[in-house]
Amino acid sequence: MLGVDMRALIILPMTLFLLVGGANAAGVQTVVVGSKHFNEGYILAEIIAQLLEDRDFRVERKFGLGGTLICFEALKNGNIDIYPEYSGTLAEAILKLPRRVSYADLRGILKRRFDMDLLGSFGFNNTYAIALSRSLAEQRGLKKISDLARFPGLRLGFSYEFLNRHDGWPGLARTYDLAVRPVGIEHGFAYQAIRESKLDVTDVYITDGDIEKFDLFLLKDDKQYFPQYLAAPLVRAELDGRVKQILGGLAGTIMDDQMRGLNAMVVLEGKSFAEVAHRFLNEAGLLTSGRQRIEESKWTIMLFRTLTHLKLTLIALIAGMVVAIPFGILVYRVRAISRPVMYIAGLLQTIPSIALLAFMIPLFGIGAKPAIMALFLYSLLPILRNTAAALFSIDPVLKKVSVGIGLTPQQRLRYVELPLAAPTILAGIRTAAVINIGTATLAAFIGAGGLGEPIVTGLALNDTSLILEGAIPAAVLAIMTEWAFEGLEKLMVPAHLLQKPAE
Amino acid sequence: MSQITLENISKFYGDQQALLDIELTFTDDVTTAVVGPSGSGKSTLLQMINGLVRPNHGTVVVFGKPIDYQRLPELRLRIGYAVQGTGLFPHLTVEANITLLARLIKWDAERIKARTEELMELVNLPFSYVQRYPHELSGGEQQRVGLCRAMMLNPQVFLLDEPFGALDPITRNEIQREFLHLQRSEARTIILVTHDLREALKLAQRLVILDQGRLVQHGTCAEILENPANGFIRSFFQSQLET
Structure with a gap:
């Protein structure tokens, strides 16, 4: 009876896989555009994508990737062809250049070392700034960053990237002799924290649309610490020359306040990235075909995301079962390997999910593959541990009898041990499934899509409704999974062997 | 012919001596009861015969x-x-428990059904029980299912490890009767481990008496009752048969 149900478990995700994967048809040249997961990154990437679509390229969007390193690695590995990057970020975070270099020098280095082309910059300089609420600035008389040294009691909270970058907090603290210890905070939450007076000072980008929304005051960089951050499309050098030429047309088209305006349209007016990008391209006269943008309905998008989410989770779960159940049996049969195997599986579980996802990128690039790999690793421990524990805890009398009546080791496993262990193994699979559904929301950081997409975007925009657009279906999915497993248990396990809740 | 002989058998668990220099041939087609106080090595001796325990010295x-x-x-x-506490597989129905081995060695369905019905009738189990699970049966009924399972392939040798130990006296009595019935209907070599001398005398023709891993005496029940080999056996008999 175990065999029949297992087959259903394998066929279902295969069907889903075809359903979701089938969307990619061959034909026109496809350009893969990536973006980091913050407002401006999305807008610039969307501008690039729509411009290319206008010139009849097919564009695959891999937006909302986890951070600078993830994007850069993805470009290096050829997982994406283009993403918008900043000159300062390249010089400091990627190349770790000891001194400041000109834009032209930077281009030369990227070409030589990574075979990448940094195209002409959009025009604006989105450097870091240190921001606080206007009222606090006026009340304490804060005008320049060097004024911060006089108020050691201020609560500083910076984005994790800023905290750890060469050109971020460490250098800033040295240059301005600041002794305060800042805390790390997800960028999207920082503004809200400042508005609710939970936080005093944070890092912002100069073109940040939120600066107006939250009425923030920017401290003057009086020691000229922050380098220039000119945004430009960064592309792989071997990319079609026409693409580079088309994108060259974007150079110098967006200035500081224009960019802040575009950002504000999203942040303040709640317009979609696609809409803002379209409006900009239209007003700048860069669109030639006059084609209308087709936007899919929200429900279609949500269904697609849910299916992608399910696909990631199920493939990982099934791979996890295929590996962990036999290993659980092996652990049971061969005592010598039991400890090392359990330790390794336990160790995998302790790696924070976002870190595990990041580790997968050099190995598998970005997209569904590394996400599935990470989820697979996460599903190993619950299944492995439950399989081994269930087998170990079978009544010794039954074990003795099954040997004594003449069953071979294989027959014992198939007809006695596995059926008796099935309820506990199933519980392990169920745990893994629910963990996977939750963890898969983080997969959007490495371009795997799914229900994490609106969550990641919502975090970048500090948009609760957008976060809920991903969180609610994910929760529903988790509950439905619980139900599905309850049904499966009823099918596979005689009622009297199910663990009943204590009465 | 079952031809079971233990040749110069010794078994140790670490320093613990379980059996020492056992030299014994079991008589074919009769029931032999292995008796002795607990810890005398009865179960170990029984499990030598189906290879669950392997001797340190000697040949089985x-x-x-x-x-x-x-x-x-x-x-x-x-x-x-068959063992004490039945050892029935809780996830299998009565029928699946009884027929598991026959299905694995690919008996045809007719033969399986005929044999199952025959056995269940022998031990007085209603045939309507086949679809029940072990936990739905009483202890005595479970024990009968255990006997049926052990007899399914009509083995020439039948090992019973305190099979009726956990039953109440009335049920035990009934099952013992059915056991004798079974034995008369299908003659075979039965080796029965029990700590209950009365049970041994009732069910067996021959006795093997163990004490601290040594073979003290063996022979027909009458021989031993009339001629106990030593003081240990005499006092063992007294303690068991009085009251």
Whole structure:
């Protein structure tokens, strides 16, 4: 009876896989555009994508990737062809250049070392700034960053990237002799924290649309610490020359306040990235075909995301079962390997999910593959541990009898041990499934899509409704999974062997 | 012919001596009861015969040949085995428990059904029980199912390890009657481990008496009752048969 149900478990995700994967048809040249997961990154990437679509390229969007390193690695590995990057970020975070270099020098280095082309910059300089609420600035008389040294009691909270970058907090603290210890905070939450007076000072980008929304005051960089951050499309050098030429047309088209305006349209007016990008391209006269943008309905998008989410989770779960159940049996049969195997599986579980996802990128690039790999690793421990524990805890009398009546080791496993262990193994699979559904929301950081997409975007925009657009279906999915497993248990396990809740 | 002989058998668990220098041939086609106080090595001796325990010294001969420890499952299919507490598989129905081995060695369905019905009738189990699970049966009924399972392939040798130990006196009495019935209907070599001398005398023709891992005396029940070999046996008999 175990065999029949297992087959259903394998066929279902295969069907889903075809359903979701089938969307990619061959034909026109496809350009893969990536973006980091913050407002401006999305807008610039969307501008690039729509411009290319206008010139009849097919564009695959891999937006909302986890951070600078993830994007850069993805470009290096050829997982994406283009993403918008900043000159300062390249010089400091990627190349770790000891001194400041000109834009032209930077281009030369990227070409030589990574075979990448940094195209002409959009025009604006989105450097870091240190921001606080206007009222606090006026009340304490804060005008320049060097004024911060006089108020050691201020609560500083910076984005994790800023905290750890060469050109971020460490250098800033040295240059301005600041002794305060800042805390790390997800960028999207920082503004809200400042508005609710939970936080005093944070890092912002100069073109940040939120600066107006939250009425923030920017401290003057009086020691000229922050380098220039000119945004430009960064592309792989071997990319079609026409693409580079088309994108060259974007150079110098967006200035500081224009960019802040575009950002504000999203942040303040709640317009979609696609809409803002379209409006900009239209007003700048860069669109030639006059084609209308087709936007899919929200429900279609949500269904697609849910299916992608399910696909990631199920493939990982099934791979996890295929590996962990036999290993659980092996652990049971061969005592010598039991400890090392359990330790390794336990160790995998302790790696924070976002870190595990990041580790997968050099190995598998970005997209569904590394996400599935990470989820697979996460599903190993619950299944492995439950399989081994269930087998170990079978009544010794039954074990003795099954040997004594003449069953071979294989027959014992198939007809006695596995059926008796099935309820506990199933519980392990169920745990893994629910963990996977939750963890898969983080997969959007490495371009795997799914229900994490609106969550990641919502975090970048500090948009609760957008976060809920991903969180609610994910929760529903988790509950439905619980139900599905309850049904499966009823099918596979005689009622009297199910663990009943204590009465 | 079952031809079971223990040749110069010793068994140790670490420093603990379980059996020492056992030299014994079981008489074919009768019931032999292995008795002795707890810790005397009765169960260990029984489990030598189907290879669950392997001796440190000596040879175990079954069906006229020394046991081939590489091919134990084949040997065990020819030896029925039932234990105290039934050892029924809780996830299988009564029918599935009884017929498991027959299905695995690919008996045809007719033969399986006929044999199941025959056995269930022998031990007085209603045939309507086949679809029940073990936990839905009383202790005595479970014990009967255990007997049926052990007898399914009609083994020439039948090993019973305190099979009726956990039953109440009335149920035990009934099952003992059915056991005798079974034995008369299908003659075979039965080796029964029990700590209950009355049970041994009732069910067996021959006795093997163990004390602290040593063989003290063996022979027919009458021989031993009339002629106990030593003081230990006399006092063992007294303690068990009085009251």
